Amino acid sequence: MIRPVHTRSSAPAVVLGRPRRVVALLALLLLAVGLLAGPTARDAHAEGTASRVVAVGNLAKDGTLKVTETITFDGSAPGEVTQKFETLQNLVGDRQYRTTVRDVGATAGGAPVTPQVSTEGRYTTVTVATNGASEIVISYTVDGAVVTVPDGTALQWRMLQGLDLTVTSFQARVLIPGTFTYVRCTAGAPNSSTPCLSAAAGTEDATTPTFTDGPRGEGEVVGVDIGFPAGEVAANEKIEYRWTVGRAFSPDPLPLGIAVGLLVLGGLALLLAHRRRGADxxxxxxxxxxxxxxxxxxxxxxxRVVGDVRPGHVGTVADERVDPIDVTATLVDLAVRGHLLITELPRPSAYGRADWTLTRTGDGEGLRPFEQRLLEGIAPDGSPVKVSEIGARVHGAIGGVQDALYDEVVANGWYARRPDVVRSRGMQLAFGVLMGAVVVTALLAAFTTFGLVGLALVILGLGLILVAQEAPARTSKGVALLQGLGALRSDLMTQPTDQMPPGRAVDELSEVLPYAIVLGGSDRWLDALAATDTDAAPDPEDLDWYHGPDDWHLRDLPESLRNFTTTVSGTLFTR
Known part of the structure; x- marks a missing residue:
């Protein structure tokens, strides 16, 4: 006995009465419209309507589905019929089903015709010439239509799909190789979940699932879903995976484990490299x-300065770099030692820009190579030069000053190799590794699920950059000097500033100042210098290394020297 599984109900139309005169008028109007539009309507109907489509499927136990589709036209047939089969179905997440339509054949009026078959993207398109026949038959084989479901397998295929015709009536039946567990059918747009008109199957003598529906518009579908118990029909689904960020950087055990392993081993390698190449x-x-x-x-x-360590040396040993403050402290030190005179110029107005002249003094005896290069870069001919004008002339000299400083810290045994060279080579290697890691990550993410492995490589590349920045290692002599710098910095921060010998306070405080500029604590020593100004008279030339305008007082030195330090640092290192 055949039992219905589901049906779609319909309601009869209801016609409302009208006065006879109105009915007669409407009838005349309809007749006139019909006479005018009749030929056009008949042509459109004939060229775009199939009165009946009957599809018969034959499902094998291996999951192969063979379909024969008979299309009967209402009126004259169109020149050709096109049917598009969607062979790619997106699932939840990054999975998708891929089906294959093959062995396509066709007849028109019982005579064989050669169909045109093309595949592009997610569609296989079949075009059949009708040769004017009122009935054509399209046959094809489908692979991949039987999928795995809970407790078994299921045939999921659109028995009607992609026709460029409207369909008045659709019928389908599927011959199955055994028992089924359920029968379902949907109809409408390709993603519709609306049940078709009927889906039925028998449990005794008539076990063939049958389906009916219609009418259906161009491109609409009727999809069948027939479930089977486990082992009845083999699944032949073909699962593909779409590219998604979640899939590219999959946290599955294998890629995650490799990424974590790389991070652990790479981290240990970076630590070892730092200890061997970057640790003091x-x-x-x-x-x-x-x-x-x-x-x-x-x-x-x-x-008292011990060991002839200059302020420029101090900054380079302390942070492994030649910074603007190192060069500025060197200028102040040169002035205090009598090789340079800093003269503050009167401001053109109360809010005008401060400026200074730098004048070389002395015979240059006792200058270190980097100090000599600095003086030659500022005032090569010995004539006074304004700070506001030295930028263009010393930009080229600063590189030589830095080179000489780096050479000296190596010659003095504080570093085994020049810090800038070691850092530059290490950074080049690190950036090369990082760029390679980025490329590998892009490739892994594009073509595999091992994107996390690439991210681990990128993290290690960033870690290598950090190690490269710390790569210059001090020798034991350099470490001892660094400890001495720490002790001096502590003294500069805590030593009382009012314990200088009477009569020599200005000179002693001036000697401290360059080291305080580079190590810290300069404000308290500047304030101590200002405190030596105990009279109301101006002090434009009381300091032999810093002169001011005629109305300048020694108590103005803290603010003057802060402005000088800021201006010179910016002028020397800003292009």
Whole structure:
């Protein structure tokens, strides 16, 4: 016995009564419209309507589906019929089903015709010439239409789809190789979930699922879904995967495990590289003094430089770089030692820009190579030069000053190799590794699910950049000097500033100032210099290394020197 699985109900039309005169008038109007539009309507109907489509499917136990589709035309047949089969179905997530339509054949009026078959993207298109026949038959074989479902398998295929015709009536039946568990059918637009007109199957003598529907518009579908118990019909689904970010960087155990392993091993390798190439030599417990405050009387002390370590050396050893503040502190040190005179010029107005002249003094005896290059870059002919004008002339000299400083820290045994060269080579290698990691990540993400492995490589590349920045390693002598710099910085921050010997306070405080500029604590030593101004008279030339305008006081030095330091640093290193 055949039992219906579902039906789609319809309601009869209801006609409302009208007065006879109105009905007669409407009848005349309809007749006139029909006479005018009749030929056009008949042609459109004949060229775009199939009165009946009957599809018969034969499902094998291996999941292969063979379909024979008979299309009967209402009126004259169109010149050709085109049917598009959608062979790619998106699923939840990044999966998609791929089906294959093959072995396409056709007849027109019982005579064989050669169909035109093309595949592009997600569609296989079949075009059949009708040769004027009122009936054509399209046959094809489908692979991949039987999918795995809970508790078994299921045939999921659109028995009607992609026709460039409207269909008045559709019927389908599927011959199956065994028992089924359910029968379903949907109709309408390709993604519709609306049930078709009827879907039925028998449990005794008539076990063939049958389906009916109609009318259907151009391109609309009737899809069947027939379930089978496990082992009845083999699944032949073809699952493909779309590219998604989640799939490209899949957290599955294998790619995640490889990524974590790379991070662990790579991190250990970076740590080892840092210890071997970037870590300073071990400190042996004896700091190399740079400068110290030596008692010279009760409550009195003077500052003495130990080992001829210049302020430019101090900054380079402390942070492995030649910074603007190192060069500025060197200028102040040269002035204090008598090789340069800094003269503050009167401002053109109360809000005018401050400016200074730099004048070379002395015979240059005792200058280190980097100091000599700096002076030659500022005032090569010995004539005074304004700070506002030195930018263009010293930009080219700064590179030489830095080179000389780096050479000296190596010659003095504080570094085994020039810090800038080691850092530059390390950064080139690190950026090369990072760029390679980015390319590998892009390829892995585009073609595999191992994007996390690429991200791990990128992280390691970034880590290598950090290691490269710290790569310059100090020797044991350099470490001892660094400890001495730390001790001097502590003294500069804590040493009382009012314990300089009477009569020599200005000179002693001036000697401290360049080291305080580069190590810290300059404000308190500048304030100490300002505190030596105990009279109301101007002090334009009381300092032999810094002169001011005629109304300048020594108590103005803190603000003047802060402006000088800021201006010179910006002028020397800004293009």
């Amino acid at each position: 030599a071990a400190f042996k417990g004896e700091a190399a003094p740079v400068g110290q405050f030596v008692p010279v009387g009760p409550g009195q002390s003077e500052f």
